[in-house]
Amino acid sequence: QAIQAINGYTSMSAEEFTNMIFQKIDVNNDGELTLEEFINGVEKDEDLMELITKSFDLSNVLKVIQNG
Numbered sequence: 001q002a003i004q005a006i007n008g009y010t011s012m013s014a015e016e017f018t019n020m021i022f023q024k025i026d027v028n029n030d031g032e033l034t035l036e037e038f039i040n041g042v043e044k045d046e047d048l049m050e051l052i053t054k055s056f057d058l059s060n061v062l063k064v065i066q067n068g
Contacts, residue, residue, distance in 0.1 A: 017055070024048055 012020070025041025025048070026033055033041075042049050 021048070 021041075022031070022033065024045055025037055027037055027041070042052060
């Protein structure tokens with residue numbers, strides 16, 4: 001949540017973000033994601049890859065830390 005807030009991606013809550021990821025890539029619908037499911041799912045979904053990349057970009061976090 002903090003990383004999303006610093007990066008300006010607050011259009012969805014952390015819970016909504018998690019639910020969206022599970023809906024897209026939990027292929028066996030068991031409510032759990034294996035590392036393999038996660039990697040395969042993200043690699044196959046360009047929009048999800050972009051969203052995750054932007055959401056977890058730490059460059060703005062580092063700027064905040066450096067600037068106090």
